[in-house]
Amino acid sequence: MFLALLLCYTGFTALCMSMDRHHGELLRRKLSTGRRVGLRAAGWALLIVSIWPAVHATGWAQGLVEWCAVLMLSALLLVLLLPYRPRLALTLAGIGLLASPVAAFATL
Amino acid sequence: MKRKTSLPVSYRLAVTSRLLAAVVGGYLLASLASVCMALWLPTSRADAVISGMLSSFVFYLLAVIWCFACRSAWRAWVGVLLPSAVLAAFAGLAYWMART
């Protein structure tokens, strides 16, 4: 479940950054079209890929339930962090990105 | 200070009418939808009944939304009773066919 959490959280952060308003607030730079498309694609890809570790560990029924739970909770965590600790929110996403391959390696 | 203007009686009647159409009419529509499914679905008897019950609540939801989204209270009632009549006819047909 932990790997799925990392991937979901990072995916949601990418999707969040692909929006003008949040990108501007957090990175204080204008969002170019190329970057927006890239972040959107990366975000969706991470969310979809996160299904696999959830299902791999406990089968389709339990796995999908766990994935949904992790999906919702990671989004909630991100949205609660953004206004209070935006730097931390982004840092966690960065850590998630780096830690995912390690976690993937550990669980396989 | 402006005096508080009360809502006209006709408005309150219209809302009550829509509410009745939604609650009572909606339940009627949902029940008839479930009966139709129970009598027409080609699966086993129990499975048809279960499918009917499972999906009935969606019909109830649609009926309630219609009753408050349409342009008048009259339309609310028509929009609920007309489909109910059609469903009742279908259910009746299935019943008659099973009899003969």
Add this chain to the structure above:
Amino acid sequence: MKEGFRQAMAWLHTWAGLIFGWLLFAIFLTGTLSYFKDEITHWMQPEVQAHPIDDARSLAVAQAWLQQQAPTAARWFIDLPDHREPSLTVSWQAKVDPGKRGDFTQKVLDPVSGQPVQARESMGGEFFYRFHFQLQMPHPWGRWLSTISAMVMFIALITGIITHKKIFKDFFTFRPRKGQRSWLDGHNAVGVLVLPFHLMITYSSLVIFMSMVMPASIVASYGNDTRAFFNDVFPATDNAPALGQPGQLVPLGPLYDQARAQWAGGHVGRVVVNNPGDVNASVKVMRAGADRVVHDFGSTVSFNGTTGQLLRVSGDQSLPQVIGGSFYGLHMGHFAGPVLRWLYFICGLAGTAMIGTGLVMWLGKRQLKHVKSGVMPFELRLVEVLNIASMSGLMIAIAVFFWANRLLPVGFAGRSDWEVQAFFVAWGLTVLHAIFRRGRQGWVEQLSLGAVLFIGVPLLNALTTSQHLGVSLAKGDWAMAGFDLTCLGSGVFLAWAAWKMQRRNVAQPKAERAQSLVFKGEVN
């Protein structure tokens, strides 16, 4: 209604949400607590000892007890202990004239000694579980009301989605410290981000009682013979009638083993024995609900009670049964391990918060119009009282329930009923308090009392039992420690909320004074 579609849906969302919001808040909060009902029961009956699970011994003990205490019963029920519920529960239904239902008696046995457990009488977490769908009302009115509330919740959710124009644009938006805007952002956040859970829990609660509230299809298809419908869906409930001749029941252990062999390692949840003393006795070994996500009601292996012969293994479920079972299983969450259970709990709290923020906003918006006059019209005052009593009042009642459990003498007969009465008396008093104290003061005082009571729970535990945090953490009794810690956390949260309310209480009069000074200055 002549406005657009969105506005009509917004109107429906607001009114449906208000009228049923107070009840739905209570249902959601007690339902969320129910995910940890076994752990709550464990805290409320600290005398019950958990033993390593030995189903064979439990079954033997249960059979011996029932043979001695209820040899002529119509049915025996044996609920085997599992990781979360360490008690071996036996119950039996008395034999009465055909067509009538006999009384049920239940006993909790110690699976090692075979004797009834000597623990303080308490409903434990079962109280919250039963309340959230029966609402302490006589059967079946509570279930009807809670299912009607579920339908209104469903409508509120869908109309909320329709109304929320910028659902994707505002997906990650939460702007605190901006008054009403923040409340709306919060309501949207806990609503949209946890939407899959809310939709699942709401629709599944409709499905759970669908035979009761939507029986038309059963009647249309089966006529008067509704029994036939239930036999079709749950073939295991079709039992051979008693012949009236005495018979000897075989030991249940080997039957248990055979059933588990059928399920390739699945777990047994319950064993039902029909007509135990009769030659036509039958035994049903039922699979544990926690084995799978899709709840299989019928998963049973049936045996002849006197010969031990395997009669029937229930077959696979059909697609509609799988769908129904999925809704049931997802709602109950029996299959959830500790981590997933906490996630269920958090999602439930999010739903509770969604309803609570909605109620607060409904009043907040309309209160603004009456700030200058200082007098609130009756309807708004009513909403304010109900808001305070149904939210902070309910939380106080829950804390009082736990306090009553520790304060009432252990051997006191009827203490279980008194615990429940304490809950309702406390809740009633919070209504009175909300009536007599003006808005903000009412909130601050009740939230503060709630904070004190919840923070006091672990302290009370330490003073009245030997299972306080120091002991439970050292022993690794996570249920006991988790309960104390969660109460502590809840108390801290309520204290923070009370403090926030108090600050706004102090800040507002200052702002009004500054405003009136400016006016005076302009006039001069």
